[in-house]
Amino acid sequence: MGIVVGVDFDNTLLNYDDVFFHRALDLGLINDSAVLHKRQLRERIRLLPDGELLWQQIQAYVYTKGIVQAHLINGVKEFFISCCREDVRTFIVSHKTMYAPVAPNQINLRERALDWMKANGFFDRMGMGLNITQVYFESTRKEKIERIKVLGCTHFIDDLQEVFLEDEFPSGVKKVLYSPDLEKPVRGDIVVADSWRKIHECVFN
Ligand SMILES: [Mg+2]
DSSP states (O other): OOOEEEEOOBTTTEEOHHHHHHHHHHTTSSOTTSOOOHHHHHHHHHTSTTHHHHHHHHHHHHTTTGGGGOEEOTTHHHHHHHHHHTTOEEEEEEEOOSSOSSOTTOOOHHHHHHHHHHHTTTTOTTTTOOOGGGEEEESSHHHHHHHHHHTTOSEEEESOHHHHHSTTSOTTSEEEEEOTTOOOOSSTTEEEESSHHHHHHHHHO
């Protein structure tokens, strides 16, 4: 049976850390004495008055206007090129609503994500070689898992363990957690990879 690789989008293919940090800086919520990664920054912002709302507003900015500054994670391009060469089928399956819950400007998050993919060469025939029909946006985590089943994924790569821990997640799918800081897997069937080079080994060996 052939390999079918499903891949999450946000924080798996692209890194928003700098975008979050600079937005918080621009809003005067933090100073630049230390560069904070997304998780640390979220903890810091949530401690502020109305912190939860502030965090949602930052997210709404980052995933709409800010996405153009997000960078493609190292090794992603090489991974998709290998998949193309080896005839490994790939799909991008993302839990992404059409609009942010707190977004007065109502920018379509899915269109912005596709624009980012175009700008970063995902659909270049001579590069990563994906087709837009390989990209799925789902409105809920349950629908995302249903899509993974329907597509017949043999592997799924995600930065959120919670996705793998859902009861509905198909047990036969190889679960690869992308975690640059090597988060501890909650269950034995979750493989942790801190780089796309490791993910590459995991899928091709
Ligand atoms: Mg993600």
